Amino acid sequence: MRFRSSTFLVLVLMLLTASLAAGQQPQTAAASKTRIVLSGTGNPGPDPDRSGPATAIVVNDTAYLVDFGPGVVRRASAAFPDKGIKPLEPTKLRIAFVTHLHSDHTVGYSDLIFTPWTIGRRVPLEVYGPKGLRAMTEHLLEAYRVDIETRTNADGNQRGFPEGHNVNAHEISPGVVYKDANVTVTAFATKHAMESYDYRFDTSDRSIVISGDTNPAQETIDACRGCDVLIHEANTPAWLATRPDTFQRFAAKYHTTTTQLAELARQAKPRLLILYHYSGLSREELFDDMLAHYAGPFVIGRDLDVY
């Protein structure tokens, strides 16, 4: 489904108006050193147009992934030839953060561990996330023991770089969890069915917050507070009304409606709100519902959009 051209126009005008009102040029990916690549905006349902949740923050020559849903390596690698974003070339994927351990955010983990290695990544993967990440990592490596042994024995074609499938799994708590010359990454506890975090990235030119799955959280507002970009999940009330009672009760505690997101964004005041990991009756219904409740600049993310 696509936007009607009229809704595109409304959105463009909104973005221009907001930027000009602030006395600045509209912020574009080209004008910014830090780029956001929506490498997966999808849900558990296997929609071929929307890969599982994964977002790449790209700074200079390094990509930082948040979540690794199904299809993560293939979708990220599509940004390399299609959009010219070299740090998303698979062998360069080496740093990732996970918001929580639900399967729709993590079934791409073995893909992220093994696919880049088989084509030449030489260094271990560094992964940050909640408690349970270390055990998940150990179990995955054990599950693929036959593959690893075969690839690294005397006949193995990865024996020249045996470290590339290793993972350093870092279990985190709220606060600064990662820092290098490009980024400082801060984790904020969120409200989901298990230990969960959103992540704020601060770079030399941008501040970006990614929600993961959560009920509206004061921590997300605190994480953003006028940030450049807030990337947040959302479901429309009309879509939720079509779901089974058990999911409606679950979503009321652990996810965010468009109405709630509008209120949260009014307090968080991002310069741009990007919806991802969303569901609506249709793309237009989702867009119109947000437009009815939120006057700030927002977009409905699509896979491989770059901001």
Ligand SMILES: [Zn+2]
């Ligand atoms: Zn979840």
Ligand SMILES: [Zn+2]
């Ligand atoms: Zn999810």
